[in-house]
Amino acid sequence: MKTLLKELDLPQHVTLESISWGRDSQVYKVKDGRNQFALRVLPSNRHDQFVKEEKTILYAKQHGIPVSNVHKVVKAEDYSAMLMEWADGKTLLHQLQETPEHAKLLGEEFGHMQAKINRVNYNQPSNLLLSNQKEKRMLDSIKLNNHFLIHLDFHPLNVLTDGLNITAVLDLVNAGAGDPRLDYARTQYLLKMVGDQYLEEQSLKQFLDGWRKGIGGQKINQALEEWAEIRTKRDLGLG
Ligand SMILES: Nc1ncnc2c1ncn2[C@@H]1O[C@H](COP(=O)(O)OP(=O)(O)OP(=O)(O)O)[C@@H](O)[C@H]1O
Ligand SMILES: [Mg+2]
Structure with a gap:
């Protein structure tokens, strides 16, 4: 050190x-x-x-x-x-545990911030799928538009809040050029897979509802859901 x-x-x-x-x-x-x-x-x-x-x-x-x-x-x-x-603020997870009654509003803010990131044009070669043919094939049915900035690990421990707004976005290690739907599928998978270990059923539901509203009601189809599962398991060393 x-x-x-x-x-x-x-x-x-x-x-x-x-x-x-x-x-x-x-x-x-x-x-x-x-x-x-x-x-x-x-x-x-x-x-x-x-x-x-x-x-x-x-x-x-x-x-x-x-x-x-x-x-x-x-x-x-x-x-x-x-x-x-050092960015001030609490992690959004910490805030959700403290004020679960605000889960819907916080979810909306969280979704708004993700949509804001995903509106940024990013004309870089996307390396999200190149390394893995299996994952690429899973998305064959979808015409991807990989020209946007996506975070790809957007979850409540990677954003900070002042209790009302998202004040900082952290951990951009997976971020790169990609299609926003990949980012939404990944976030949804993370929330559904481990959300109940951290939040009560009702606040998790409210948070998910708010988040969906915040991202503008984007649909995540089955191919995207399946891709998110495989990709996340690979990242966690489980696949
Ligand atoms: N710049 C920062 N300002 C304030 N807090 C931070 C900052 N960077 C990290 N943290 C705190 O540290 C925690 C973990 O940081 P980070 O997400 O970068 O690493 P990680 O998730 O442990 O690493 P990885 O997922 O890359 O293995 C965050 O949830 C946050 O509480
Ligand atoms: Mg992190």
């Missing part, structure tokens, strides 16, 4: 609070006097992921999406690290 801090131009005396552990990622809140940062750490073999994500974050920012500025991406010893602005 000493070497990482040095590479990031941070003094050795900063305080580090561990915020979360992913499968092989860690997030810390870093405090240096009055400054606060988020420090995300990955194994060094995934350094390219942070380099790509930094570009996506910058693009999203330029197009009015509330993302945290990236200060630095560095590789040191066995680790890659991204130091970014």
Whole structure:
């Protein structure tokens, strides 16, 4: 960690609070006097992921999406690290657990923010499906329009809120050019698959209703649902 801090131009005396552990990622809140940062750490073999994500974050920012500025991406010893602005607010999941009576409204805000992201034109080659022929075939019946920015991990732990509005969009590691319907299918699958582990049945239903309204009532057909299941399982190492 000493070497990482040095590479990031941070003094050795900063305080580090561990915020979360992913499968092989860690997030810390870093405090240096009055400054606060988020420090995300990955194994060094995934350094390219942070380099790509930094570009996506910058693009999203330029197009009015509330993302945290990236200060630095560095590789040191066995680790890659991204130091970014600390965004205030609670995760939307935390907020939903605190005020389940607002689930419908919060769902709507969540959907509005996703639709806002998905309206951003992004003329990059889409690499979402190239690597996997099976997933590509599943979507053969749909003419995809992959020229939009999609998040592809848009769920209540990856957005922050002030209780009313979505104030920050986090974790753009999967984001890229794609068809908005892929993003909606993925979010729906995540909410349906694990939502009931975190939320009461009634608030989950209200949240889903609000979200559907927020995204403008986009239809997610069976082919998209099946694709989302396969793709998510692959990402989680279950497929
Ligand atoms: N810039 C930030 N500002 C405030 N909080 C943040 C920031 N970045 C991350 N967090 C907090 O850390 C949590 C996890 O961050 P993040 O989503 O980037 O990593 P992860 O989901 O653990 O990693 P991954 O899914 O890529 O393995 C978020 O839910 C949020 O609470
Ligand atoms: Mg996350």
